[in-house]
Amino acid sequence: MNEIQLKYGCNPNQKPSRIFMDNNSDLPVEVLCGKPGYINFLDAFNAWQLVKELTEATGLPAATSFKHVSPAGAAVGRPLNEVLSDIYRVENYENLSPLACAYARARGADRMSSFGDFIALSAECDKDTALLIKKEVSDGVIAPGYTDEALEILKQKKKGAYNIIKIDPSYKPEPVETKKVFGITFEQGRNDLNLKELIDKAKIVTKNKTISDEARIDMIVALITLKYTQSNSVCYVKDGQAIGIGAGQQSRIHCTRLAGSKADNWFLRQAPKVRNLRFRDDLGRADRDNAIDVYIGDEYEDVLADGAWERVFKTKPEVFTAEEKKAWLKNLDGVTVGSDAFFPFSDNIERAHKSGVEYIVQPGGSVRDDLVIECADKYNMVMAFTGIRLFHH
Numbered sequence: 001m002n003e004i005q006l007k008y009g010c011n012p013n014q015k016p017s018r019i020f021m022d023n024n025s026d027l028p029v030e031v032l033c034g035k036p037g038y039i040n041f042l043d044a045f046n047a048w049q050l051v052k053e054l055t056e057a058t059g060l061p062a063a064t065s066f067k068h069v070s071p072a073g074a075a076v077g078r079p080l081n082e083v084l085s086d087i088y089r090v091e092n093y094e095n096l097s098p099l100a101c102a103y104a105r106a107r108g109a110d111r112m113s114s115f116g117d118f119i120a121l122s123a124e125c126d127k128d129t130a131l132l133i134k135k136e137v138s139d140g141v142i143a144p145g146y147t148d149e150a151l152e153i154l155k156q157k158k159k160g161a162y163n164i165i166k167i168d169p170s171y172k173p174e175p176v177e178t179k180k181v182f183g184i185t186f187e188q189g190r191n192d193l194n195l196k197e198l199i200d201k202a203k204i205v206t207k208n209k210t211i212s213d214e215a216r217i218d219m220i221v222a223l224i225t226l227k228y229t230q231s232n233s234v235c236y237v238k239d240g241q242a243i244g245i246g247a248g249q250q251s252r253i254h255c256t257r258l259a260g261s262k263a264d265n266w267f268l269r270q271a272p273k274v275r276n277l278r279f280r281d282d283l284g285r286a287d288r289d290n291a292i293d294v295y296i297g298d299e300y301e302d303v304l305a306d307g308a309w310e311r312v313f314k315t316k317p318e319v320f321t322a323e324e325k326k327a328w329l330k331n332l333d334g335v336t337v338g339s340d341a342f343f344p345f346s347d348n349i350e351r352a353h354k355s356g357v358e359y360i361v362q363p364g365g366s367v368r369d370d371l372v373i374e375c376a377d378k379y380n381m382v383m384a385f386t387g388i389r390l391f392h393h
Contacts, residue, residue, distance in 0.1 A: 002026050009038045028171035029142070033155050034163035036140055040118055042069050044142040044165055047120030050074060050228040052169070055122040057196040057220045060240070063102040063129075064225075065117040070233075070248065072113035074225045075105030075241030076217070084108070087269045089285060090132065100128035105241040107136060110262050111289040118142070118163075125150040133157075137286060144169040193388060195223045202361065202384035205369075206376050211359065214239070215336055215382070219361040222338025223390065229340070231391040234348075236263040236355060237336045243267075244355070252339070256348045259337075260355040267332045267356075268296045268325060278314040287312070296320055332356035340390040342366040346375035353379050363389050 003020035004027065017038050021027055029044075036044065043066040050071060054062035060076035077098030085093035088108030096104070099121060107114050119133060121143040130150035133141060140163025141154065154164050178187045199219050204211070211219075218237040225235045229247045234255045236244035244263030249255035268274060269292060277295070279288055291312045294303045300319060303309060309316045336359040337352045344366045352360065360376060364385030376383045 001030075004031070006038050006041075007035065014038075023174075028168040030166045032146070032151065032164040032166055034140060034158070034161050036163040036165060039068070040140055040163055043067070043118035044120065044140065044167075046228045047071070047118060048142050048167055050224060051120045051122035053195070053224045053227070054221065057194075057224065058217055058240075061099040061102050062122040063099065063106040064120050065106045065114040066120065067113055067117050070230045071106075071225055071228060071242065071245060072117060073106040073109040073242055073245070074221065075102050075109070076221065077102035078105070078240045080104060083270050083275075086275055089135070095128075097126050097128040099123050099126060100132055103129050103132055107132070109241055109243050109266055110245070112293050113262075115286055115289070125154070127153065130154050135285070139163060140165065142167055191227065191390075191392075193227075193390075195227065196220055198223065198386050198388055199361065199384070202386045203364075204382065205364065205373050205385050206381060206383045208377075208380050208382045211382055211384070215334075215359045218336035219338065219359065219384065222336055222361060223386070226338055226340040226392075227390050228392060231340050231393060233340045233392070234259040235338045236260065236352075236357070237338065238263075238334060238356075243335070252341070252344055253347050253351065256337075256339075256343075256351050260351050263335065263355045264329055264332075265293065265296060267329060268320075271320070271325075271328045273318070273320050273324065277317055280312060280314055283312060296325070329354070329356075334358055336361065338362065340392070342369070342389075343372050344368060346371045348372075349375040349379070349381070353381075357381065360384070361386060363387055 003018055006017040008015050009017040019041055047064045047066040050064050051062040058076050062076050064074040065072045080093040080101055088104045090104045116137050116139055118139050119141040124145035125143045126147055127149040130153040134153055142165040144167055154162055175190055177190050178185055217240055222235045222237045225242050226233050232249050232252055232255045234246045235242050236259050243266040244259040246255040246259030291303050303312055333356045335356040337357045339362040342363050342365045358381055360381055360383040
């Protein structure tokens with residue numbers, strides 16, 4: 001099969017729509033269940049490249065959660081602890097497969113953004129991972145294979161309409177890629193950089209030059225995630241998972257702030273005051289996520305006002321004050337931040353510092369590099385210049 005007809009394109013009025021191979025070869029994918037749409041396939045193919053590269057670079061299984069052609073989360077398969085299993089809504093975390101841990105991390109980092117996601121897995125989907133996916137609101141999944149048990153579990157989602165795609169892991173695209181915009185064909189060489197090698201050859205420009213093995217992996221996760229995130233983009237990473245991704249912002253500092261605020265929210269969800277919230281038994285998972293997001297934000301009165309809290313909580317929670325949140329965020333450390341292009345001003349470093357950043361990886365090349373390095377040195381950060389930009393459009 002070298003063509004799949006789609007219901008419509010990005011929007012219902014955009015017809016006809018299809019994916020196809022223009023060299024008459026077979027498509028490298030098989031739809032096992034459902035009927036994926038145009039945006040589903042865009043997410044699936046970008047997401048698959050991300051997890052494939054993560055596994056090749058780290059040797060660990062990887063997963064990502066995509067929304068609107070950018071990752072909401074990405075991670076490698078490191079074990080969960082009790083706190084993370086709690087905020088990710090994962091049971092029996094001690095016995096999860098590494099792939100299931102990768103998915104739990106990718107889906108759990110930014111649960112609001114991951115609602116209705118498209119998932120990519122770098123390895124055969126197993127029962128553990130399928131059971132986690134079954135509980136979440138998702139549009140579909142792409143993987144190189146599925147165990148019989150996993151496939152049966154996933155086929156039960158959406159009354160049998162859940163999109164399940166199998167991809168040939170040996171497929172290699174042509175070295176030159178094209179797309180049409182306004183009837184005009186664009187052509188460029190594929191971005192096939194080896195980002196692990198890029199990290200190994202990066203120039204450490206700060207006084208502190210000590211990078212732990214864990215931080216090196218986090219740098220790899222950051223760069224590979226950025227490679228498939230709509231630019232401008234900034235990514236905060238800790239313990240092998242993206243904890244805050246800012247995508248598609250026209251200003252670098254706004255991108256840094258957006259990603260930083262998501263990283264902060266990820267950590268605030270781990271605070272005892274948040275973990276001890278007593279929700280109504282009939283409240284759904286998505287409604288809980290939304291309530292937590294509002295509770296830890298500036299608009300907390302929306303869920304704490306009389307007549308509002310009763311619809312969410314068993315008992316009215318105390319306010320999570322700005323002072324308490326600030327004190328808790330001081331415990332966040334060991335974070336890596338990556339940027340797809342150079343940081344033009346030191347304000348990006350100042351903002352990153354507020355979210356526990358200790359390691360930075362970026363291309364470098366700004367006329368103000370000296371000021372950016374000086375700011376990183378002020379906080380004893382390690383900053384690596386790769387010399388390579390990673391724009392994605």
